[in-house]
Amino acid sequence: MYTVVLDWLEERLRSGEISVGDKLPGERHLAEEFGISRASVREAIRILDAMGLVRSSTGSGPNAGAIVISDPSAALGWALRMHVATRSLPVRDLVQTRLLLETQSAHEAATAAETPERAAALGRAAELVEAMEDPDLPDERFHAADAQFHILLASLAGNMVVETIMSSLRQATIGYVQETVAGLEDWPRVRRTLQQHHREILLATQERRGEDAAAALQNHITWFFGHSAAARHEDDRHD
Amino acid sequence: MYTVVLDWLEERLRSGEISVGDKLPGERHLAEEFGISRASVREAIRILDAMGLVRSSTGSGPNAGAIVISDPSAALGWALRMHVATRSLPVRDLVQTRLLLETQSAHEAATAAETPERAAALGRAAELVEAMEDPDLPDERFHAADAQFHILLASLAGNMVVETIMSSLRQATIGYVQETVAGLEDWPRVRRTLQQHHREILLATQERRGEDAAAALQNHITWFFGHSAAARHEDDRHD
Numbered sequence: 001m002y003t004v005v006l007d008w009l010e011e012r013l014r015s016g017e018i019s020v021g022d023k024l025p026g027e028r029h030l031a032e033e034f035g036i037s038r039a040s041v042r043e044a045i046r047i048l049d050a051m052g053l054v055r056s057s058t059g060s061g062p063n064a065g066a067i068v069i070s071d072p073s074a075a076l077g078w079a080l081r082m083h084v085a086t087r088s089l090p091v092r093d094l095v096q097t098r099l100l101l102e103t104q105s106a107h108e109a110a111t112a113a114e115t116p117e118r119a120a121a122l123g124r125a126a127e128l129v130e131a132m133e134d135p136d137l138p139d140e141r142f143h144a145a146d147a148q149f150h151i152l153l154a155s156l157a158g159n160m161v162v163e164t165i166m167s168s169l170r171q172a173t174i175g176y177v178q179e180t181v182a183g184l185e186d187w188p189r190v191r192r193t194l195q196q197h198h199r200e201i202l203l204a205t206q207e208r209r210g211e212d213a214a215a216a217l218q219n220h221i222t223w224f225f226g227h228s229a230a231a232r233h234e235d236d237r238h239d
Numbered sequence: 240m241y242t243v244v245l246d247w248l249e250e251r252l253r254s255g256e257i258s259v260g261d262k263l264p265g266e267r268h269l270a271e272e273f274g275i276s277r278a279s280v281r282e283a284i285r286i287l288d289a290m291g292l293v294r295s296s297t298g299s300g301p302n303a304g305a306i307v308i309s310d311p312s313a314a315l316g317w318a319l320r321m322h323v324a325t326r327s328l329p330v331r332d333l334v335q336t337r338l339l340l341e342t343q344s345a346h347e348a349a350t351a352a353e354t355p356e357r358a359a360a361l362g363r364a365a366e367l368v369e370a371m372e373d374p375d376l377p378d379e380r381f382h383a384a385d386a387q388f389h390i391l392l393a394s395l396a397g398n399m400v401v402e403t404i405m406s407s408l409r410q411a412t413i414g415y416v417q418e419t420v421a422g423l424e425d426w427p428r429v430r431r432t433l434q435q436h437h438r439e440i441l442l443a444t445q446e447r448r449g450e451d452a453a454a455a456l457q458n459h460i461t462w463f464f465g466h467s468a469a470a471r472h473e474d475d476r477h478d
Contacts, residue, residue: 002285009321010320010321010324013321013324013325014324019325019326020325020326020327039278039281042278042282043281043282043285046241046282046285046286047285047286047289050286050289050290051289051317051318051321052318052322053318053321053322053325068325070322070325070326070327070328072318072319072322072327072328075318076315076318076319079290079291079292079311079314079315079318080311080315080400081249082245082248082249082252082290082292083291083292083309083311083403085249085252085253086252086258086259086292086307086309087258087259087309088259088309088311088399089309089311089399089400089403090399090400093398093399093400093401094400096398096400096401097398097400097401097404100339100340100343100401101339101340104339159332159335159336160327160328160329160332161319161328161329161332161333161335161336161408162332162335162336162339164322164328165336165404169400
């Protein structure tokens, strides 16, 4: 029943009749249009919401109705995380995939054409590294800055799909990373090492040394997951 | 409201209390357990269904209830396709990402350890190439065999996440490929060229020539999308 709404939206998006920012017709309108129940329309809207394709508004006034957005990373990240939870996607394979994509992407980011956008992103990346330098920065903010730093670098490579997948993989492994970090006795030392890696990656990118940026990125991810796997003493069900 | 069901399932999957193949409690039970409406439970189940995490059964007898599965590719492929439709993910970036992952994966597939599984997959790949050799094979079956061939090779590389993403990217671009092929005046010649590429990729993989397998794969994807883009005469809104 509800799939008719999904197919209808895909067709309208493809033809350009509906674009990001537009409001979908209300539930009642769609239900009448397709001859289905309002509950079925609502199920379709929930699916679109979960996939990062609409933002549902609350309320039922004249301004009610879902707005079309396009925020694939959060949705794909959640889906990947759930499939990791089912044991069908091993954490090791997620990490290997991040390595493959981020290493390639670091190389491209370092050697990308000089543009005002690149300069702005590198400036922001330098600020994040500077913020992470502070040993008093709470762990939670360190992790947030860390994630932002990687996503910024990925954006420099200029491939929206790689950026989306990298961001999704990162979101899919956040739980794993946080659990791991919480269990590390030597976390303060680990944090200093990670931060040293960030400085190396940033410097190589600023100085347009592609091979070095890729190698530093590879070392960063490999070192962290190797260290965590060792610390977990074969204790991890996913690995 | 419905998110409580999603969070509950994630926790149960992570702890191992619920696994693939298990049946979820019925709608009424879940609604009572969480103090939410049956409509909200149904919305959660629909989302899980759309994400390839459950297969809903029809009917309402004692056997009703959703079965936990894990089929990420179809769900992620659909989501990527929808985000391509919103214009937030350019087709060009999808193709570049496929290139990056499939090239790497072709190299690994060619050099992977000899196992009975590898021999079986290569045997199946050879059958597919053989089937595509027949000029009378209908186009639809040619495309299906083509897709299966690529997914089989990807599986040889042994990374479930890369395999899932490649399969999702492929599903996200199927519509584009079919439209393109339908518009190509010289499709019979294109089909022969693609088939020649398949033979080269297969041979390099069988003979464990990693570099050659990767180069043949790269040439295959680049050639097809380059040729289609030229044929489309800048006519494509996504590219």
